Structures are given as structure tokens and as C-alpha cells.
Amino acid sequence: MIETGINIALFSMLVVTALVAVRLRHLFGVVMLAGAFSLLSALLLVTLDAADVAFTEAAVGAGISTVLMLGTLALTSRREKIPSHRPWLPLVVVLVTGAAIIYGTLDMPDFGAPDSPAQTGVAAEYIARSPHEIGIPNIVTAVLASYRGYDTLGEVGVVFTAGVGVLLLLGGLRARRRRGRPDGPDGEEG
């Protein structure tokens, strides 16, 4: 089967990309790998029938987020220092968490099963009802903008919050502040 072959190739490339990103110290390369990871995941999402998500992941992960990271590197530095501490504790945390997730998947229905709860639950209702209740072809848009439109309102709120936050942090052009003033008196009262 071609599809299985594609999937195996994509999966292995994804895993390898992620693992290489751990080792690489050249931050430019790390950012590029992250972009490649997003692009590969977008391809995988296409094979999983999630066209909308793939489109977004490609635009965001491989596009805007890579641009922002590169912009940040240009403003900061481009090499990672070797961390001084031993990574045992993180390794334990990660292994325990991973084991917990795998434990949780043991009772999950097989991949692609058409009769799993996820498929027969509300999802089936969306597919059955949206043609006559919403009347637009793209079910994802129908659910996104109408049935669960409030989530999307919240999502816009999150984006707006991020915008406000970035402006609050970086707003206005200013020369670099003088440093070494851990708790000096506030001279910028206005």
C-alpha cells in the first residue's frame, strides 16, 4: 500500500527531526528543523484527512512561527551553550509522562475504527445535521464558526491577548535601558 509507505516515511522523518533538534546546538538549524517538523506534520495531517489543519499548520508552524523565531535570533544570539547540569531528572519526568500516555492509549480504540466513541458521538451529529442547519459544504468551518463558534471567539481573544502582550512588552522604540538596577527607585513615573 502506498499510503502505508508514505506514512512510515513521514513518521520516521518526524521522529528523526525531533531527535536531531535535541542534539543540535546551532540555533538557526534548530529553528529550521522546527519548521521542517511542522511541514512534515502538515503532510501527515493531509493523510489523516485534516486539510484545514494541515493548511494552518503549514502557514503557522513553517511560516509565521519560523519567521518570528529567526527574528528573535537576530535580536539575541545564535548558539546554544552546553547546559551544566545533568539531564537525569528531566529524563525521568519525560519517561514517566510518556509511559502514562502509552498506558492511556492501551484502552483506546484502534486507529481509524469507524465505530469508536469519538466517531459515533457528537461528530456524527455534526455531519448529519450541518447540511440542512448551516448549509455550507465545509463541515469544519460550520462547526468552527457556528456550533462551536464561541471557542473561536475565545481563540480570537487569545490572539488579541498575545498582540496586547507583545505590545506591552516591546511597545515603543527605546534605547536599551541602563542595567544593573535590581530594585532602584522608579524614575519613570508619569
Added chain:
Amino acid sequence: MRHHLILRVSTKLLAGAIMLFAFYVQFHGDYSPGGGFQAGVILAVAFVLYGLVYGLEAAQEVLPRRVVHRMMALGVLVYAGTGVVSLLSGYAYLDYNALNPGMPEKGQEAGILLVEGGVGITVAGVMISVYYAFAGRPPRISDEEW
């Protein structure tokens, strides 16, 4: 920094094409993958591209800071305002049937168009604002160092 002529001309053409694509994605989201968010991102990319080649000042002449900051908020108001309209007509918040009580389907379509528009405006506004904020900082690494 002044880039090569070919780069500048093709950027202008490309930015226009990208914007056109953004509008297609925005308004065709009912029929195919895409919608306000993707359109907003693509629109922002067009401006980022323009800014990268022509410089931040040139980009900000086309779309001043004040405008993009207000775009961020405007989109949220459009979206949430749609909800208020349905609320004031006695329907539940964000019930698009309120927009066309006679024909619920038309109301839904209109509602989706409105809110997706709101999403697009906010996302484009935020992305461009973030780009302006980052690009406005003095760089630490020179071009050669990459």
C-alpha cells in the same frame, strides 16, 4: 539597506498576488479548506515580505502602527459584536439565526461570513503588529554573522 531592483519589483508583484490569495482563502472558506485565520496569516505575510524588502518605514507608511493596533481590536469587536446583535434580537449569544430569522440557513451563512471576517482582521492585525514590534528593535547579529 537597498535590495536589488529585480527583488523589489518582484516583491511588489508577489505581495499583490499573496494578498489576492489571502482574500480568496478568506471568502472561500465555506467551500474549501481555509478561513479567517489562514487568510489573516497570509495577509500578514504579504506585509512582512514588503517590509523585509522595502524596509520597516515603507511598510509602516502603507499601514501605520496606529492602524494595525486598531485592527487587532476591531476584529474582536466584529466577532463579539455579531453575538451582541443576536443577543439584542432576543436570541442566544452568537445565534446567527437572529441575522435572518425568516431563513435560518441564510442567517447562518451571513453570521459565519461576519465572524470569519473578524478573525481575519484580528489575526492580520496581530501578526503585523508583532512583526513591527520585533523589527523595530535594534538587531544584535549583523547580516554577515549568519
Added chain:
Amino acid sequence: MSVSDGGQVLTLAGHLPILPVVVPFMAAPLVVVLGARRLAWPIAFAASLSALAVSVALLLQVLEGGGVSYHIGGWAPPLGIEYRIDAASALMLVLISGLSTTVLPFARRSLAHELEARRHMLFYAAWLLCVSGLMGMVASGDAFNIFVFLEISSLSTYALVASGAGRDRRALTAAYDYLIMGTIGATFFVIGIGFLYAATGTLNMAELAVIIGENGTDRTIQTAFAFIVVGMGLKVAVYPLHLWLPGAYTHAPSVVSAFLAGTATKAAVYVLLRFMFTVFRPEYLFEVRALEVIMLPLALVAMFAASVIAIFQRNLKRMLAYSSIAQIGYILLGIGFLSQTGLAAAVIHLFNHGITKAALFMGVGALLLRADTPFHDRIVGLGRRMPLTGFAMVIAGLSLIGVPGTAGFVSKWLLVQAALEKGWWPFALAVVGSSLLAVIYVWRMIEVLYLQEPEEGGRAEAPLSMLVPLWTVTAATVYFGLATGLTLGAAQSAAEGLMSGFIPVAGEGGGG
């Protein structure tokens, strides 16, 4: 329970559940669109005040007529997203909007002192978003919708904490640490919801409860439970996951600390309660005993370790931050008892500690007008120079200890009762013991504020715009310590509601 449904014409009263979230949510972009610094504060205050008014109306309505369900978009759940308000959530809405409304007038002077004026407009926008995010988390009856509003509140919180960078650059690293931990927590929460969805096919919490109740639990649902508890635990700052909290509360502007200490961790605790008791059901919790084995010991560690660390702090703000971690221990203890009294104690302590800690942080904000840092040696004797501020802090400090006549006493008394009810007297002793540690650090605060001569003489009281909010909250700690009817009633009814799970609503699960 009353139900609003698609197509049905609603009156304004029918919209009460959505308004406390939407009003601040829309006020934030309004502030930015108008772009006028002068309008930012009035809009924020007006929005916050109206959210409070609506929340109070909602609380009264719920206490009288039972829970309310509001179908957003006119789509009946599980198809659409539902807001579900009962006594517990209404009480939380009142707490959040009430604290925001009282702290905001205080913020005017305090911020003028602690933050550059050109950032004020965006600060108030972020504030409003934070309020609406927290309110949305509490009001929502949809698992994924909680995540979305959680992120609104989180992102705005990171920005608010980082805005303390003008005074101390460590606000930035504190915000970064908080962002990383908070995002890991939120992602864990999302993983948990994914497992729940895979196992049940729905996201509506009431329906989740029904399906889990009917089909029982399997390994997928157990894992979902674990991830949701750990994810929210990061937000709550449960003891080993608390590392972000001291830095964030210490370096954020005082108003932000006052508001967050009173609300942010509390909203997360509320979501934790919702999932533990209404989605996974108490019967299941009894079965796994995970709470007794894990939560009670962690609660005890938090109560003692954090209190001891608090005693050794020289920075008043940091001391209060560690005390917050200890106080969260009490709340977890109440939850861990898995009894109605224990839950009532937890809910009422959420509220009482919220107002107590807000009063204390506001007091610090007032002190900072006259001192450059909240280090003990810089605020020496300030209680004499600022008698009203100092006295308010003493009263709030007494409430932190749990002295009779203050709000803190009510919740600790209930907690001790819950322990004795179960026959677990060592836990009752632990509550008393930890309170004695609180006596030490509160005494240190009083000692610093009063027992030494101030560096320079003369009275330099904080302005009225700060004293009025400070004393409003302080008076509330006394009022709710003496007149326990409202809070105790709401907490009891909230605990009852949590222990019995969601009450089925007529017309639920049907078409829109």
C-alpha cells in the same frame, strides 16, 4: 434549572450567564480601538463593575432557583457550548469580578507609581482580558472551552507579570518561567481532554459525567484524569509544581499580585474541583484513593514547608507569595477529605483567602509608595507613618492566621471540623500547627511595620484612592468573618452540588 434554547426569545435576565464574561471581553478591544489613555481606566472599571453586578444577580438567582444552563449560539449541548452556573461557579464569578472592581480603583495610583504611563492603556486591556478569561473558565460547561479561556487568562497574566520589568528585570524571567510551566500545564490539560474525547465522544462536561457514570472507567479515562489533575495542578501551584509562583507574585506590579493571588489560582482550583467531582464523580475518586495517597501528603507538605520558607523571607511580597502556596495546601486538604464539609471548607477558603491575600498585597502596594522595595528593612516603622494602611494589613494578617472574627477563621474552623468528622485528628492538629507558623510570619510583618522607629518622621498616609479599596477588602474579611450566612450558605450549597454531580436538566441532550 432553566434552559435557554435556540430560537427561543430571551429576556435580559435569560442572558445573565454570558454577560459577566462577554462584557470585560469586549471592553478590552474597546480600550484599544479608542486608543485614548484617559479612557482606559474608566472603561475597565465600568466593565468590571457591570460584570460584578451581573454576577451578584446571578448568584442570587442561582441560590433561589437552582442552576442555570445557557446555550451559546442557540445550539443545545453537546452540539454547542454551554455555560452552566451553579452556586459554586456563581460564587467564583462574584469573587473574581468583585476583586477586580475593588482593586482597579487602587490600581490608578499604584500603577502611576509602578508602571510607565504609556503602558497603562495596554495594561488595562490585558487586565480586562484576564478577568474575562478567568470568568470564562469558571462559567463554562464545555471541557475544551475551558482550555481556550484558560489560555486567555494565562497569556494576559504573563504579560501583566512581565509589566513589572520597569522596576525589576526579574519580572521578565518570572513571566517566562510562568509561561513555560503554564503552557506545559495547559498542554497536559489538552492531552487529558483528548483522552476523554477518545473514550466518550463528547466534550460537554455534563454528558461526560453521564457517560463515565454509565460505562465506568478504563485506562484511558484514568490517564485523562491524571493529566487533567497534573495540568491544572501546575496552574494551581500545587506544592511540587509551584515553582513559578513566588517569582511571579514578587516581581509583578502590586495590583497584579493582589488580583492574581486572589483569583488566578482560585479559578484553576475551581476547574480542578469541577473535573474531579462533576466529571469523574466522587464514587470514582473513592475507588482510586489517589487523593488520599497523593493529594493529602502534598497538601501537608505545602502547608508546612511553604510556611517555613515564608518565615525566612526578608521581602514582604515574597513572603506573601510563599504564604499563598501554604494556603493552597489548606484548600487541597479540604478537597482531599472527600466529604461535604471538607469541600465546603475548600470552597469557602477559596473565597476567604482570596480577599485576605488581595488586601495584603494591596497593602504592600500602598507601602511601596513610601518605600522603594518591599524588603523588611525598607518598610521599617511604616505602620506608624501610614497608620491606616498598616492597620488594614494587621487585620488582613489576622485573617491569614485564622483569628476568630475574621474570614480566615471561618474556613479553618470548617476545615478542622471536616477532619474531626472523619476522625482524622492529626490533620486537625496539622491545620492548627500550620496556623502557628503563620502567626510567626505575620508577627514578623507587624514587628517590622510597628515596633521600630521609622527612618524619617511624619505621617505619609497613602492617598484615599488606595485606602478606600484597601479598606473595602479588609472590611470584607471582617464582615465575612462575622456574618457567615452568605458565604457559608453558598459554600455548603456548592459542596452539595459538587458531591451530587450534575443535576440532569429537563430537555438536555435534545435538539436545538
Added chain:
Amino acid sequence: MDWSYILGHMNYWLFTVMMMTGLYIVIARGNLVKKIVGLNIFQTAVFMFYISIGKVSGGTVPIFPTDMEIDPEVTYSNPLPHVLILTAIVVGIATTSLALALVVRIHEEYDTIEEDDILEIETRIAREENRAHGGAMGGRA
């Protein structure tokens, strides 16, 4: 455990491996930008995990034909995880941009984006504070 079970769950496990790789970068690496990259990998893996919950074998993209002539024979994959993940992706990029803005500011104030260096600077500040204000216990933790 038979083969069909393993094949039916293999993808979940592989996604778990990716998630944990990302999470490892977040908690084990000291570079502030790299942590954010790790966070992105972690989240992207979670997104794929979600989407794979909604995949139906033999299903297709959940978009009806433009003329809305719906063929009842066609199975569509589950649209709900797609909707949720669209929202989650947007939340993710919002978080990333805020985090990067913080990194830029941190670099302006500390002149480094390495956790170890920052910790060193902050320990020094705390020590100075303690000397100035007479006492113990400062630092970041």
C-alpha cells in the same frame, strides 16, 4: 496483544515519542529559544495525536461537494478534532509570539538567553539584596 492491535495503536505511541522529545527539550535545555522550539514540537505532536483520534479508515476530508449533493455512501473523517486543533494551533502561535517577545526583552536586560547565565546573574542580585537588606533566602526558586 496481536498484530492488528499493535498496528492500530502504533501511531499513538509514535506520537507519544515525539511529544516526549519536545517535552524533554523544554525541561532539559537551558536556551530560552530552544525551550520554545521544544514546546512547539511537543504541542504539534499533541495536535497530530488528536487528529489521529478522528481519522476514519476509508474516510475522506470532511467537506461536502460544492453543490451539496451529498452521497450517502461516502464516509467523512471526524471534523470535531480538526476544529479543536485549529483553535489549539492558533493558541500555540499566540503563546509562541508572546514567549519570543519575552526572550527579546530578557536578552535586552540580561545580555544572555541561557538559563544558567540568568540564574547566575539572579543569584548575584539576590546575594547583593541580602547583603543590603540583611538576611538569607532570596533567589528564584
